[in-house]
Structure formats: C-alpha cells, structure tokens
Amino acid sequence: MTGADSKSICVHEPNTMKVHLAYGKSGLDLHLDDNWDVQVIEPRFVPGIEDPRKALRQALQAPIGSLPLAEYINAGDTVGIVVNDVTRATPNELLLEALIAEMPHVPKSNIRLFIALGTHRPDTVAELQRMLGVFAGAGYEILQNNAFDSSTQVSLGYTGSGNEIRINRELAECSVKILTGFIEPHFFAGFSGAGKAIMPGMAGLETILRNHCAKNIADPKATWGITQGNPIWEEAREAAHRAGRIFLLNIALNRDQAITGVFAGDLDLAHARGVDFVRKTAMLAVEKAFDIVVATNSGYPLDLNLYQTVKGMSAAAQIVRPGGAIVMVSGCCDGIPEHGMYGNLLRQAGSPQALLDRVLSEQCPQQDQWQVQIQTQIQLKASIYVHSTGLTEEQIRSALLKPAPDLDATLAGLVKEYRASARIGVLPEGPQTIPCLKQP
Secondary structure, three states, X not given: OOOOOOOOOEEEEOOEEEEEEOXXXXXXXXXXXXXXXXXXXXXXXXXXXXXXXXXXXXXXXOOEOOOOHHHHOOXXXXXXXXXXXXXXXXXXXXXXXXXXXXOOOOOHHHEEXXXXXXXXXXXXXXXXXXXXXXXXXXXXEEEEOOOOOHHHEEEEEEOXXXXXXXXXXXXXXXXXXXXXXXXXXXXXXXXXXXXXXXXOOOEOHHHHHHHOOHXXXXXXXXXXXXXXXXXXXXXXXXXXXXXXXXXXXXXXXXXXXXXXXXXXXXXXXXXXXXXXXXXXXXXXXXXOOXXXXXXXXXXXXXXXXXXXXXXXXXXXHOOEEEEEEEEEEOOOOOOOOOOOOHHHHHOOOOOHHHHHHHHHHOOOOOOOHHHHHHHHHHHOOOEEEEEOOOOOXXXXXXXXXXXXXXXXXXXXXXXXXXXXXXXXXXXXXXXXXXXXXOOO
C-alpha cells in the first residue's frame, strides 16, 4: 500500500488504512485493507497565510500590472463587485472587507454587490447572510444574476466565434467591475477565476449555452489545467475584456479553505500568476491507470448536489483505466438538484450512450447539457458508483449511476470483482487535484 505525503488524512490501524475524505461539512472515513494496492493522490498541502487581511491589503495596494485599487477607482465611479454564489468556498466577506477598505472615497451608494449565479438557482436570504456576513445587511445593493430574463441583460457585441455576449445590464452600467473568486482546477474551463465571473457568472442563458455547446465541451483542450487555446476559457476571457474597466481579486485556498495566495490587479496577468501558483500544488502525475478510483467532490459546498459532483467524476476519469470503476463520495445535500435541467435530461434516455447521442444531435443547446455530456462520456469509459446521504438509491439510478450505500462494502466487492491485485487510487480532495498519467 502506498500513499502521498498528506496532512493527517491517513491513519494505519491493524490490517487497515483509514483515509479521511472531504465529504459534506464533516468528512467521511474510508477503510482500506492493508493488503490492497492503494495510492492516495492529493495536492501538496500549502499552509494558510498567517495574516490573510494583511496579504489582501498588500495585494490591493501593490497589484500585478495595475494601479493600486485606491488609485484605479475614482470617487465618481460606480463599482460593481462580483462574488461567487453558495456553491463556492470563496471567503466573500473577507474579500469584500479588504476591497471596501481601499475605497473610502467611493460613496456606499456607488457600490453594488453582484452574485455570479450563471445558470444556478438564486441564493437564499440565509445563504446570502452566510456568504456575505456583515455586508448582507450593511446597506449595499445586492443583485443576483438572472440568466433566464433577457430584459435584465445588455449586449456587449460578439466574440470572435460569433457568440453574442449578453450580461447583466446593471453590472454593465458600472464604470468599474471588480471580479473576485478563487482559482481552482476546472474540468472544462481549465482553471476557475478571472473572466468566469463575467461569463458564465453574470451572463445571459443564450450566451452561456453557446459557450458551453457540445462542440466546445468535446474540444480536447476544454479540460483540466488548460487555458490557452481552450475555447471555453478563451471566450470567457474575451467577454470579460468587453465588459470595460476590470480589476481582479482572485485567491487560492487549501483543503481547510484557508487562503494560501492572493492575486490582484490586471485580469490576465494576475490570473496567470495565480494559475501558476495553483498548478504547482494541484497537478500530480501517476505511473499508470487504476482499476478503481475513489474520489470526492471536495466536500461542502462543492459537493452540494450531483450536478456539481460531475467535476469529481471527471477528475477520477483522468486516471481510471477503460472498463474500470469510479466510486464517488459526495454529500449532495441539495439532491440532484430538482432545479435546472440536469436531472430531467438524465431521465430522457435509458443508457449513457443513448443520452450522449441525443445531446450531440441537438441543434439547440439546453441548460445543463454540458454536465450530462461530460458525465456520459465518462460512463462510456468506466462504471460510476455514488455514495451519498443526500440522495436516495432511486435518485442515483435515475441519474444512470449505481448506488453505493455501504462505501466499504462496495469497494471490497469491486476489489473482488477486479481481482485482489487491483490498483486503487484515492482522491480525498477530489477536483482540487488534477491527476494525470505520466507520459512515456
């Protein structure tokens, strides 16, 4: 049995190794027989910055490729600050505190907070209070993007590929846009952060659908860790540049959701610096593919539902052998979910191949088809089992997946099925890791 250097996630007991998995808000222990061939694959742990407030202040006062924020923004500017929704672990309150502190010359009435929902459901009042902290009730206007209401959008023109960029009108009218978020590996945009706050975050449905179309999703460069030449990332960047004056504040987080890096300033330069930082800790190569891969979706809030869990499936798919098995461990307290089209699309065909054929043949893209396309592509490579206290076995089967109510028993059964010498890979942090096979 082998394991990567880790932050106390592996504990050896008699004849057993226990691996702590990121699952929901509290985690979950996986028990592995000591005789099994196991490799634990996780990012190199980077401790959180000792004084994150100081680090944020310094980054905003000495940004990358830009004037300090206090000088970049004039007293008469209207400022739109874009923040992540509840599905991301970004410490929004801390970022807002740092940003507002650098803008004492800007009246509160000139500052608006925008929630970058993309096509996600609106955040509830309780979620906004938890996400924004004191800023939820501090008198700032808070607007949540509504991708489905074209009357709230304005056109910024067309991208080089012919996609009309429609974004939230009130954000477009702000003279300065501050884009926040955290940089992590992304399964079809390469890395999160930067222009994704604009598109899909604050964009209209048709713009998002065209960006996430079947052709773009199928592009070999639309995958983990690739930005340059990735049609989805490139178009998001182009949309952000069309939005006018942009100041970026992106951060990196570790498994404890503590800030490990701050990257502020120019949209391209600051994000590139952040990507380089995250790539060094997140990208890990393994010698050969595994028969079985156990993966998480990084715990709450990323494992909020099955839709988000496709990201963890995609991470595992990078290192599972054809005909192998993926065992997903995801809390899914929000269910499939019932909002959006993901669940409905999954129920429209009896098999992954039939569903993939249907998605690829559609002339008009549908909301969430990109998640279905990626899931079914993975299923044609490997079987997918799901352990989740937030989903019933019937719900898991309706999503064309296999229930794994007893995680340890499921894994033991798979080892027996694939033979005792089966190689097992474990991704305890899920898509916070970009696993890949070493090139010959």
